[in-house]
Amino acid sequence: MNNGIFPAAAAGFVTGLSLIVAIGAQNAFVLRQGVRRQAVLAVVGICAVSDAVLIALGVAGLGAVVTAWPAALTAVGLAGGGYLICYGVLATRRVLRPADGQGLTTRGASTGSVRTAVLTCLAMTWLNPHVYLDTVLLLGSVAADRGPLRWVFGLGAVLASVVWFTGLGYGARLLSGALAGPTAWRILDGLVAATMLAMGALLLARTL
Numbered sequence: 001m002n003n004g005i006f007p008a009a010a011a012g013f014v015t016g017l018s019l020i021v022a023i024g025a026q027n028a029f030v031l032r033q034g035v036r037r038q039a040v041l042a043v044v045g046i047c048a049v050s051d052a053v054l055i056a057l058g059v060a061g062l063g064a065v066v067t068a069w070p071a072a073l074t075a076v077g078l079a080g081g082g083y084l085i086c087y088g089v090l091a092t093r094r095v096l097r098p099a100d101g102q103g104l105t106t107r108g109a110s111t112g113s114v115r116t117a118v119l120t121c122l123a124m125t126w127l128n129p130h131v132y133l134d135t136v137l138l139l140g141s142v143a144a145d146r147g148p149l150r151w152v153f154g155l156g157a158v159l160a161s162v163v164w165f166t167g168l169g170y171g172a173r174l175l176s177g178a179l180a181g182p183t184a185w186r187i188l189d190g191l192v193a194a195t196m197l198a199m200g201a202l203l204l205a206r207t208l
Contacts, residue, residue: 008149011199012156015142016055018195019134020164021188022091026124030165034172039117044169046118050125051135051161058140059154065144077207080141084200087138091193095186145203 021027026047033043125131139157143150 004149005152008146008152009156009159011146012139012143012153012158013160014156014195015139015153015199016051016157016160017164018192019087019138020051020161021192026121026128027168029121029124030168031172033117034169039114040169040172042114042118043121044165046121047125047165048158048162050122050131051165052158054131054135055139055154055157055161058136058138059143059150061136061140074207077141077145077203080138080145081200081202081204081207083133083138084142084196084203088193088196088200091189091196094189095193142199142203145206 030043030047034040135157139154143153143157146153
């Protein structure tokens with residue numbers, strides 16, 4: 001088991017990062033707060049801690065189901081593998097056919113106080129249905145395939161969240177120019193597509 005700790009953690013890190021870097025309102029908000037240096041610590045902390053809680057729920061919940069009902073591993077593996085491949089296909093489509101003006105922007109109204117920034121960040125995180133699909137269901141299903149090392153996989157995904165949001169928030173002034181254009185995101189989407197397709201195929205192969 002010890003020999004598999006690093007690969008499991010690395011797989012969790014790569015999978016988590018691939019899901020987090022997708023363009024969305026949360027990333028745009030963190031970037032905007034970072035550029036303006038407003039409540040950066042609070043916003044980064046909320047995003048990272050929220051992801052950690054959701055990832056833990058996914059790993060614990062689906063792990064418990066698999067332990068109680070071993071046949072669930074097949075169902076979870078098929079669902080997770082299929083979703084990973086679909087996710088990869090969508091990322092590939094974004095690379096080949098990028099949307100007009102794709103990129104993060106720092107434009108938008110200031111949140112003003114720390115309280116407003118916190119409430120806005122909480123709403124963007126916990127009221128977004130995709131976050132439950134990505135962190136709880138998808139990461140939970142992939143982690144369940146790791147068996148006893150599923151928590152190591154989960155820790156890798158949590159670390160990816162901390163690294164990404166910290167870099168985005170505190171490196172915003174350096175990143176804002178590059179991330180405002182579509183080219184950088186096409187490159188990121190290309191990496192996401194390759195990772196998701198490879199992991200989806202691997203998960204399906206191990207399940208079948």
